[in-house]
Amino acid sequence: MLFKSFLRWTYPEDCQICKNALLLTEESICRSCFTLLKNIEPPACTGCGIELAPYGKQTHKCSYCKRKHYAFDEMLTLFRYEEKFKKIIHEVKFHRKFWILDIFRKKLKRHIKQQWADNAIPDTLIPVPLDKKRLQERKFNQSLLLAKIVSSELNAPIRNDVLVRNKSHKPQSWLSRKERLKNTLEAFDIRPKASIDGKWILLIDDVITTGSTVQACAKKLKENGARKVSVLTLARTQ
Numbered sequence: 001m002l003f004k005s006f007l008r009w010t011y012p013e014d015c016q017i018c019k020n021a022l023l024l025t026e027e028s029i030c031r032s033c034f035t036l037l038k039n040i041e042p043p044a045c046t047g048c049g050i051e052l053a054p055y056g057k058q059t060h061k062c063s064y065c066k067r068k069h070y071a072f073d074e075m076l077t078l079f080r081y082e083e084k085f086k087k088i089i090h091e092v093k094f095h096r097k098f099w100i101l102d103i104f105r106k107k108l109k110r111h112i113k114q115q116w117a118d119n120a121i122p123d124t125l126i127p128v129p130l131d132k133k134r135l136q137e138r139k140f141n142q143s144l145l146l147a148k149i150v151s152s153e154l155n156a157p158i159r160n161d162v163l164v165r166n167k168s169h170k171p172q173s174w175l176s177r178k179e180r181l182k183n184t185l186e187a188f189d190i191r192p193k194a195s196i197d198g199k200w201i202l203l204i205d206d207v208i209t210t211g212s213t214v215q216a217c218a219k220k221l222k223e224n225g226a227r228k229v230s231v232l233t234l235a236r237t238q
């Protein structure tokens, strides 16, 4: 603590959102900004992650998802995608302040433990890969960093060698919905000898937009023998 107070005194640190000076007990984001993030409280839809009316079983789906078929078995979402949250992710991705992700550690742990009874944990954590070009630009994969936090909290291994992302060949914008889906599906491959047979996999992505990426990954994992695929994301945009 003494060392830390010395460090803060020499290098004062500001909140990444409101720019007010941080207290010694605060990391990256001040407490008042952190409490303003909109949590998603259970029960939430296991298809899209939106909050449901607070009654009924936790395994419920919203009326939209009830009619849909997803390749994954469940989706866990922590936050609503609104201004403050967007700001944090922006700092992480585009200003490369990847250490900020650690502020989600406690919440991730609590959320996950709440989800699965009897301390059940997945066999393997798999972060959604970036394609090579994107990885070279950004220098890090934020989903892998998130997976590392989850892994240290759950004591579950990460497999970063199962899913590969092929470089995107067609621009998505002029494709029809069906073609887009096919395109996304072709973007992922499973490495031979991935040995995921019968495994329960937790697929991790920082933010989910349309859901087609995790849908494609889950499909490949299931086709290659995965028994169950759960998806974990910090937030979903729609």
Ligand SMILES: [Zn+2]
Residues within 6 Å of the ligand: 015, 016, 017, 018, 019, 020, 029, 030, 031, 032, 033, 034
């Ligand atoms: Zn703040």
Ligand SMILES: [Zn+2]
Residues within 6 Å of the ligand: 045, 046, 047, 048, 049, 050, 061, 062, 063, 064, 065, 066
């Ligand atoms: Zn839903």
